Amino acid sequence: MSTNRGTTHRTIILGGGMSGLLAAWHLQRRGLEIEVWEASPAVGGWAQTLSWPGPQGEPGFLERGPQSLRVGRGSALARLLRELNLELRPSSPKGPRWLGKEGRRHPSPATIIGLLQAPGIGPGDWARMLVEPFIPTGNGADETLHAFFARRLGTGFARELLPALVAGVLAAPPERISAGALPRLRCLEAMGGLLIGGLRAGPEHDRLPLGGTGALARALATAVGCVRTRRPALALEPLPGGRWRIHGDSLISDTDAVVLALPSPVVSELLGTMAPVAAQALEAIPRLDLRVWHSRHAMVKGWERGIGLLIHPPEGRGLLGAVSFASDDPRGVPGLIQVRTYVGGAFPVDPPLEAWPGVFGELQRWLPELSDPVQVREEPCPAAFPLMEPGHDARVAGLLTEFPPNLHWVGADRFGPGIPNLAEGIEGWARTLAL
Template identity: 40%
Template sequence: MSTLVLGAGISGLLAAWHLHRRGESVEVWEAESQIGGWMQTLPWPTLDGREGRMERGPQGLLVAPGSATDLLFKELGLSLNSPGKGARWVGKGQGLISVPAHPMGLAFTPLMSIRTKLRMALEPFQPVRPAEPEESLYDFIARRAGKGMADELLAPMVAGILAAPPKVLSVDAIPKLRQWEAFGSLFNGVRKSGISHLMVPEGGMGSLPKRLAEQLPQVRTGLRATGLEPCASGWRVKAQGESREVAQVILGLPAFEAAALLAPVAPASALALESIPYTSVKLWHSRHAPLAPFKDGFGFLIDPEFGRPYLGTLVPSWIDPGSAPSDLMQLRSFIGDSALWEDPEPDTPKDWLWTARHLRRWLPELGEAFQTHEEISPNAIPRPVVGHRTWVREALEGLPKGLDWISNARFGVGARDVIEGVPEALD
């Protein structure tokens, strides 16, 4: 069967790669001049011309031994490096509090009250609830691990991954949670699924889409699909100065882009996809003199109560040593959408001065930045709010034969959800 995949982000490329391996004829069209979508590693040389890099999207991947992600990298012959067990912190109250590396350490951490810890210890004994009706992420964690956990720790954790508050998000924003609950408890689920470790592909995250594209016969960039219509052989797809007739079209696109193409041919699907909101984020990359012990850790997430919409800062020079030479510490600070976070200074521009002020609140000894880079990422991350499950189901049910939609908004927000979800969706 001939398939045209639209979008060369990780979703589209993975779909094309799996089909190609099954012997199907497949071509990919990408609107931008580069492949990878959000998963791109960009060169960022130092001021004196030494090599360095920064990520547009994910900084790394959580990989459990024997998982779909682990197997994919092995099949692609792409090596994964682990930065090891670096410290990580949560910013709360007056300062940064270290997150215990081992679950046993949770018993002694000042991150949570004693009452919260005792309630968390009862998590394995909570009954499993049916999947319907869809719960919010906050309600799910409060039900399983207690309201204290949901109030005291969930918000900074979730802000760092999904850039949105847990009360507005659906539990489906982190599909692993319900998968773990199916083992009887989250505790059991995590234990049985294998502990994941943070890993970075050799050369940065962008190596993954590049390697997938290298193994595909036809990946064309600078071709934005603009129209879709039925034809005798299946579907005709149009782009500027180009038209292709194929049996199947896979839209590897964000929901709002897919909705625009589907509106004339699958209006119910388009309507459901239009309902899925996306979150915009802003990032500041910066380079400083190394600051111990912070330089040897993952970074910190901020409890939104104490810093919103500043969400936290990662240390790419520790996570991926290729980011910067060892005499520099590279940081990556995340700023969320003011509209979602009850921003106390909504009219203050979130420029480098604003970001540096927030950074110094938690790292008072941080030296001046030698180099900064601003990145504005509009509609970067799907925001699966309660109702998401219904929209995804309606979107898929409304698709005519020969059309499919494959995107992180369908599988969960993270790259790992996409890697696990795409092969299942193609079966």
């Protein structure tokens, strides 16, 4: 066993997913000597682009996690992408987008036409939505996403359209999620409301490096330089003077500070009896299992620019929606449409949808144009998402006060589930850290 008695002001970051890499990027810029420990053989965590060759062995890829990233003007993610100097391309489907409801497809309510034709929405609801700029800002109380949207856009929108929009992004019903899970909402509200604030903040664009999210994670790891893969942290030990000892597989390393950039159950286990209150609070954050199916089919005429489908739950019987690559996406295989189908999350799944034939049967109910697949692959995402229930912010604030000195915690459970949330949150955290 090798032992490395650390140098001064050295920080070890545990976890080489986007959170750990972002923390490393910002702390290094603040002059700290850092090292990242990643348990698996590759960096990126969920943000990995995996090889999935086509039927004839052609190069092809799938995304383990995000298939596209929302980049807002002047956002932390926009700054990061600019500084990494990566070549970006549009990453979301530009072809038809639908809402599946009442057993059939409707145009996506994210467009004006779609909103006017949306099922269950009438002139009273449109009038209610139009007064949104005049609705006062909330009183700061913790509220659910359902309550937030009912307050701002009316109960018709919240009841008829919101469930599918939220299920497709956060894989849970809006009644179970705190509005704080989407930090941009509160920013827009503070800027004059969803409409006026949205106009002021400017549009968000879906962008990704040519090589997918994996290329972003690798570029960050290369820029940071000191990322060690196949290096799991197994235990933490406090040392005199506020220093820490990390026990790895066959390695012990001492350091001035530790950043835990790990999913909450792992952080909870590492904290264990050292900080039992924080460990229990972390353990209590629910996490959602998502099942993701990737399939390749003959291209459908009119779908070359990619499609998107969101299903009003529970009409999909557990199937939440599907999205495809555009045909010119370098991750796909020429001539085939690559579809990714989401199942589960916080929603019950009908037993037939536990396996591909049931999933495909349900998918074809909404997308009958889709022919039998030429390739299928399941990528389960166990405990992928934190469920940020009402009370989540208070739980996080409380558990942070229980953290021992020189031990830090960053990640989706703290800053929000999306990579833009992580970029924003970790940039702010690193800026205010007392060093």
